[in-house]
Structures are given as C-alpha cells and as structure tokens.
Amino acid sequence: MYRIGELAQLCEVRTDTLRFYEKHGLLSPSSRTDSGYRIYTEADAERLRFILRAKAVGFTLAEIAELLSIELDKSNWACADVKGLVDDKLANVEAKIAELNHFQLSLQRLSQACCGGPESAEHCSILEALESSTENIRCENHSHTHDDAQFTKTCQDKSAVKNTQEK
Amino acid sequence: MYRIGELAQLCEVRTDTLRFYEKHGLLSPSSRTDSGYRIYTEADAERLRFILRAKAVGFTLAEIAELLSIELDKSNWACADVKGLVDDKLANVEAKIAELNHFQLSLQRLSQACCGGPESAEHCSILEALESSTENIRCENHSHTHDDAQFTKTCQDKSAVKNTQEK
DNA sequence: CTTGACCTTGGATACAACTCCAAGGTTTAT
DNA sequence: ATAAACCTTGGAGTTGTATCCAAGGTCAAG
Known part of the structure; x- marks a missing residue:
C-alpha cells in the first residue's frame, strides 16, 4: 500500500x-x-x-492505454492483435528513423562543406547551400551524380579577415 | 510580387x-x-x-530564425558560428536517432518473440515481457548474456483456442 | 450589383506528456 | 499546539508547428 x-x-x-x-x-x-x-x-x-x-x-500513452485494455482482457484478444500493435509502432519508429537519417546526412554534408574557421561567413558554403540548392540538401532525387563539388568547396577567404564577432 | x-x-x-x-x-x-x-x-x-x-x-523555426539573422549580417559572423549551429543540430539529431534505434531494437525483439497468430493472447510473449522484464526490453545494461530465450519463446497454446476476437 | 474568391484580424484549437500553481485539508514529529 | 511535510482539487502553462474559425473588408467577372 x-x-x-x-x-x-x-x-x-x-x-x-x-x-x-x-x-x-x-x-x-x-x-x-x-x-x-x-x-x-x-x-x-x-x-x-x-x-x-x-x-x-x-509507445505513446494512447497506445499504452490500448495495450492495457488488452492486458486486462487477454483471453479475448489474439497474439496477432498484440503483435499488430508492436509492428505498427515499429513501422512508425522506422519511418521516423528514416527521416532523421535524412536530416543527419544533409547536416553532415553541410558540415563537411564548411571550413568552420574564424573567417567571415560571407562565403560560407552552408549559407550558400541554404540560399540556393534544394536538390543537394534534400537527397530525395537520388541522382547519384556524385556532384558533391558544392559540398567539398570550403569558405573562400581563408586569408585573414579579422572580423570581430559579437554573438 | x-x-x-x-x-x-x-x-x-x-x-x-x-x-x-x-x-x-x-x-x-x-x-x-x-x-x-x-x-x-x-x-x-x-x-x-x-x-x-x-x-x-x-532545423526548428527558432534555429532558422538564428540562421536568418546570420544570413542578413554575414560579415559579422564567422564560418565557425554557422558550422557550430549545424554541428549542434547534428548532435541533436544523432541523439534522437540513438533513442529511436533503441526503440526499434526493443520492438523488433518483442515482435520476433510473438507468434502473431490467432491464439489467445493469454500467454503472449509481448505482454509477458511488458509485465515483468525491464532488462530485456531496455537494452541499457549491455549484459551480453545472449539470454534471448525470453524472446524466442512464442505463444504457448498454438493448439486451437478458437477465441472470437472482437476489435 | 451581386456572387465568389480572395484578403484582413484576433483568438481558439490541436497534439503529447507533462509540470506548475494556488488555496486549502491531513498527518506526523517535536 | 504548531510546523513541516504531505495530500487534495481545478486549472493554467509549456514546447513546436501549425490549422481553423468568425466577422468582416476587397476585388474581378458577368
């Protein structure tokens, strides 16, 4: 108690x-x-x-409520019902993973394209990609053209710019 | 316009x-x-x-607002700032992926353990796992004991139960 | 000159899963 | 007997990203 x-x-x-x-x-x-x-x-x-x-x-709370209702009345449900819930959830989770993997890949490409140095962001590859390229960010049309030239190019002015950065 | x-x-x-x-x-x-x-x-x-x-x-809208403020004033920001945002986001996305991968693994194990047949759920491995095992669901303590006996065992009464299932 | 498609605003609603609060009642320890 | 720690309820707030609604103004076609 x-x-x-x-x-x-x-x-x-x-x-x-x-x-x-x-x-x-x-x-x-x-x-x-x-x-x-x-x-x-x-x-x-x-x-x-x-x-x-x-x-x-x-599982979400709504899904858990469903599981609990089965749990309390097991004999009126089949294994198939329970497994169905699990498999639906699994599909759901896998879809989210796929989306996040897509984000991950895009972000990795963006990150790799940028020098990350103290240079001015005026020619930053990341900003440029967001300004103009859709195809290269979303890798949805798998063109397999391997044209990641846009992504290996780094900030152009590595030569000292000495910008004071206030954040 | x-x-x-x-x-x-x-x-x-x-x-x-x-x-x-x-x-x-x-x-x-x-x-x-x-x-x-x-x-x-x-x-x-x-x-x-x-x-x-x-x-x-x-990116979330809040993060996008930050990106936009950099975009509008590029010369006062460094590549490092931009790359920092991307890398933070990447870490964030990877953490979510890790969590979802954990869910995925657990759900796969649950699914595999269940026969998924029309038998009564009275001895369903999935429900049993949720009733009692925490270690076997969350694979956090990597015990490497390979004791997935609990997960390969399927529903016990495959012999016809003929339960009418109303959903 | 009326109909329909478009536009305006402010505010309400939605989802998930809590988290916090205020005002007050109860229990326990000293 | 009183203070601290617990409990009650109802309701509001949070985060993120919209979506919907009502009441009304505008514009182009027929």
Missing part, C-alpha cells in the same frame, strides 16, 4: 505524473483513505511498471 | 503558415497594398525558400 508520493518515489516519476495518468485512464488507485488520499496497491504498482516499460520501448 | 495566396501556392505552404511565420519574425512581406493586403517580393520568396530548405534539413 502506497500513498501517491511513495509510489512516485518508488517508480521514479512525479506525483503529478501519477495524477495525470489517472486523469487519462491509465492508472487509478485501488482505493482512497477516509480523507481522500489515494492508496495504491502492489498491483497498481505493477500496472505502473507496465506503463513505464511500454513507454521505454516507445 | 505575390499576394499571400500566390506565394503560398508557389511554395506549397498554407497562407496560415505564412502569417504564422510573420508573427514569429521569420518572414514579413516587403509591403502592403492600400487595402492592407500583404505583398511579397521575389526576395521574400527567396527568404521563404531558405526557411523551407532549413526545415528540410531538420
């Missing part, structure tokens, strides 16, 4: 988070004291751990 | 988005008609394209 603060400490969440989960139907205390304090049982704690584990593999 | 709807169509954004960018200091029309209509010049369109390209490589 835990009071809200105890359960929170045990599972390393905030009390606010527990109330938030309650409001959203994920976890309600099994009972209340006469004065209205929430009382959580060990089973409640287990349910919370289930939620946290599901969060740890990337 | 474009009216808001024309520029929006040209760059494939909503007019609302252009007003939103204006409200947030990213892009203001160069002038207005007597009746108050926004008038965008070709330079404004270029600035919008800069914004959209920066978005395409993963």
Whole structure:
C-alpha cells in the first residue's frame, strides 16, 4: 500500500505524473483513505511498471492505454492483435528513423562543406547551400551524380579577415 | 510580387503558415497594398525558400530564425558560428536517432518473440515481457548474456483456442 | 450589383506528456 | 499546539508547428 508520493518515489516519476495518468485512464488507485488520499496497491504498482516499460520501448500513452485494455482482457484478444500493435509502432519508429537519417546526412554534408574557421561567413558554403540548392540538401532525387563539388568547396577567404564577432 | 495566396501556392505552404511565420519574425512581406493586403517580393520568396530548405534539413523555426539573422549580417559572423549551429543540430539529431534505434531494437525483439497468430493472447510473449522484464526490453545494461530465450519463446497454446476476437 | 474568391484580424484549437500553481485539508514529529 | 511535510482539487502553462474559425473588408467577372 502506497500513498501517491511513495509510489512516485518508488517508480521514479512525479506525483503529478501519477495524477495525470489517472486523469487519462491509465492508472487509478485501488482505493482512497477516509480523507481522500489515494492508496495504491502492489498491483497498481505493477500496472505502473507496465506503463513505464511500454513507454521505454516507445509507445505513446494512447497506445499504452490500448495495450492495457488488452492486458486486462487477454483471453479475448489474439497474439496477432498484440503483435499488430508492436509492428505498427515499429513501422512508425522506422519511418521516423528514416527521416532523421535524412536530416543527419544533409547536416553532415553541410558540415563537411564548411571550413568552420574564424573567417567571415560571407562565403560560407552552408549559407550558400541554404540560399540556393534544394536538390543537394534534400537527397530525395537520388541522382547519384556524385556532384558533391558544392559540398567539398570550403569558405573562400581563408586569408585573414579579422572580423570581430559579437554573438 | 505575390499576394499571400500566390506565394503560398508557389511554395506549397498554407497562407496560415505564412502569417504564422510573420508573427514569429521569420518572414514579413516587403509591403502592403492600400487595402492592407500583404505583398511579397521575389526576395521574400527567396527568404521563404531558405526557411523551407532549413526545415528540410531538420532545423526548428527558432534555429532558422538564428540562421536568418546570420544570413542578413554575414560579415559579422564567422564560418565557425554557422558550422557550430549545424554541428549542434547534428548532435541533436544523432541523439534522437540513438533513442529511436533503441526503440526499434526493443520492438523488433518483442515482435520476433510473438507468434502473431490467432491464439489467445493469454500467454503472449509481448505482454509477458511488458509485465515483468525491464532488462530485456531496455537494452541499457549491455549484459551480453545472449539470454534471448525470453524472446524466442512464442505463444504457448498454438493448439486451437478458437477465441472470437472482437476489435 | 451581386456572387465568389480572395484578403484582413484576433483568438481558439490541436497534439503529447507533462509540470506548475494556488488555496486549502491531513498527518506526523517535536 | 504548531510546523513541516504531505495530500487534495481545478486549472493554467509549456514546447513546436501549425490549422481553423468568425466577422468582416476587397476585388474581378458577368
């Protein structure tokens, strides 16, 4: 039997988070004291751990609510249903990874093209790329032309410019 | 010279988005008609394209605002400043990728452990993993024990259960 | 001169997952 | 008996990126 603060400490969440989960139907205390304090049982704690584990593999709270409803009524669901949720999530995660990989590649190319020195940014390859090239930033049309000339070219005036930079 | 709807169509954004960018200091029309209509010049369109390209490589609008302020005053900034922004973003993106890769791995393991068949979910490996294992879901403590016995085990009752599944 | 397409503004709504706050009640320790 | 630490509720705020709406003004065509 835990009071809200105890359960929170045990599972390393905030009390606010527990109330938030309650409001959203994920976890309600099994009972209340006469004065209205929430009382959580060990089973409640287990349910919370289930939620946290599901969060740890990337499920949103809405998805976790679905998992919990299956969990409470397992015999009326098939493995296929559960696996479906996991596979949908997996596809979802993989799509996000693909997008981020695209960002990563573009950023790497931009970074490599820039000397990164104390020279004036007037001829900075990064800014130039953002000013004009779309194809070379988004690598969506895989043209395979290997024309990364634009990206290996660095800042033109490496010769001292001695600009005072105020940031 | 474009009216808001024309520029929006040209760059494939909503007019609302252009007003939103204006409200947030990213892009203001160069002038207005007597009746108050926004008038965008070709330079404004270029600035919008800069914004959209920066978005395409993963920058947030706040970061883009920073890039734009450099863009407008290039000579007072160094390549190092620009490259710094890109490299910070890159680190940021890579951290997100790492997190998602972790999700992906966990989800793959869960998926592989489950038969995915029409059997009752009463002994579903996925639910069991969420009920009890934390270490096997989060692969944070790289124990390298290769104990994926828990993950290769599939649903126990492949023998017909014939549960009617209502979803 | 009316219809429809366009434009204006300010403000509301949406999503996710909290986090914080104020005003007040309860429990525990001294 | 009183202070500290806990708890309650309802509601507002956060971050990011828009999207939608209502009430009204403008413009071109027929």
